[in-house]
Amino acid sequence: MTSCIIGIKGQTPSSTNQVDVWFDSLKSIASVLSEENQHLLKIIADKKPENITELSELTGRAVSNLSRTIKTLEKHGLINIESFGKSIRPKIKYSNFNILCDLSFSGGKKDLLENKFTLVSMFTGVGGLDMGFEGGFKYKDKYFESQPFSTLAAYEKDEKCVETIKKNLDIPISQVELSEELVNDFPSADVLIGGFPCQDFSSCGPKRGLSSDRGQLYKVLVKYMQHHKPKIVCAENVPNLARMQKGAVLETIVNDFSEQGYKVQVWDLFAPDYGVPQSRRRLFFVCTRNDLEGEPLKPEPKFVGMHRGTKWAIEDLEKVIDETIPNQSQYFKASKAKKGNGQGDEHCKADEPSYTIRANAKSRVQFHYELDRRLTIRECARLQTFPDSFVFPHSATSNVMQIGNAVPPMLSYEVATSIKEFLLKQD
The missing domain is CATH 3.40.50.150 (Vaccinia Virus protein VP39)
Structure with missing residues (x-):
């Protein structure tokens, strides 16, 4: 076993050849190498368990919890896993960890x-x-x-x-x-x-x-x-x-x-x-x-009596009909209901806050305040204040459910x- 040099993207010179493992942020390091996981690594190093069940007995942690942790540690390159039959054996790669962080790089000190x-x-x-x-x-x-x-x-x-x-x-x-x-x-x-x-x-x-x-x-x-x-x-x-x-x-x-x-x-x-x-x-x-x-x-x-309207949030999307802004081409084409109370068939009011974005819309997302169509997935995300960089990668039904539940x-x-x-x- 050897020492592991950990680099942080954006805070460690990318040209260095010393780095063994890269992380996206200090937050990721704090999560993966938490005090609890450091203790787990020490038990693996000292006791050399033959499988996850034995490791569970040594640590008092549930097998399901340990399996997730072991996979995370392996994903980051901090341990090796040996498979035999249906069992796996965790093996330590490093005896200690050192974080290489240059505070002159963007965001490091902050x-x-x-x-x-x-x-x-x-x-x-x-x-x-x-x-x-x-x-x-x-x-x-x-x-x-x-x-x-x-x-x-x-x-x-x-x-x-x-x-x-x-x-x-x-x-x-x-x-x-x-x-x-x-x-x-x-x-x-x-x-x-x-x-x-x-x-x-x-x-x-x-x-x-x-x-x-x-x-x-x-x-x-x-x-x-x-x-x-x-x-x-x-x-x-x-x-x-x-x-x-x-x-x-x-x-x-x-x-x-x-x-x-x-x-x-x-x-x-x-x-x-x-x-x-x-x-x-x-x-x-x-x-x-x-x-x-x-x-x-x-x-x-701070916005009592000064509520922002639907138009304020989505007006700039009116002429966007493709994926230059993610999820803007994705919307439901369901016709208006022939009976019932018409929930979901209302037109949003331009200068008032939109109707609530519902998770159980069943294709009945409210209509645009001006265009002859229902709101797009991106417009729904905007009304929920998700940034345009946040991409919803699934079907319209799954995406609007995720947005509505958020x-x-x-x-x-x-x-x-x-x-x-x-x-x-x-x-």
Whole structure:
């Protein structure tokens, strides 16, 4: 075994011949070589387990969790894997790691100093909530500065969502069907975020509430709070949750969060009040560990009475009919319904926020305010405040579902900024 020299793209001279392994960012290094994974590598080096089952017994970590970690370490070139039959044996390649980082290179010093708070993301979807905590994106003519959060791990069960994230975001995403049993093996972080499944709480869904298995998935967040004790938890869901059973559902969830040792705020945020050109309201559960002084402040709504309209967001796309802007040629051609209440057949109003972009649109995405067609996938993404550089790589049906389920990154950025300001004061 030898020493491993790790280079960071953009912060290590690319001409150097010393680098053994390249990473995209310091965030990626912090995630892959977390304290937990360093301990895992030491056990592999010292005990030389013959298979993953033996390694699981040595570490106390679940086999499924270890398998994902081992594959990640191999992907980055940090270990070798020997296969024999249906089993695999992990083999150490390096005895120590050294990061080669030149701060004179673009962004080096900034990244080193600002990646201050660690974060774990659950029910990640395509990362709308995560983008607010990451920052570093441009929407329309505004650049949203990078935030001081470093994502250690993100978990999402939907394969297509994971593909979309990998295509667009630099966060360590794993395809996992979350359950309370898995949480103890997840990395500990300062901040936990997650938009727990909303379908059984939505006014457009089956309204099963807490009676369904899906409605109980918020307890995965509760279990993480109980075991890892993050400083802050930010959970997101639909506003109808607060109205179910005359408020009993909301009270149950708040109580479950608070019983883990947290002060709980529920922020009811109307997206147009924060500059989002779409009529969308969401609940944010902001939980602060009891030993911390104070709580994050609800973001100030700066666009009350000055809501941005649909035309403001998408007017420049009217003459674009190809893929020079990704997803702009992709839209539904469904005719108007002959019966029913006409939901989805409305024309957006040019000077008002658009209708809510729905995940279950079933081809009935609202019509353009002027053109004789339904909104394109790109126009829907714009109304959700995704940057044009964020590409949705699937069918129109899958793409609009991903967009409709997402938290608008611009709204998430306001929430994340409030949490950032609170945590900085704690230090």
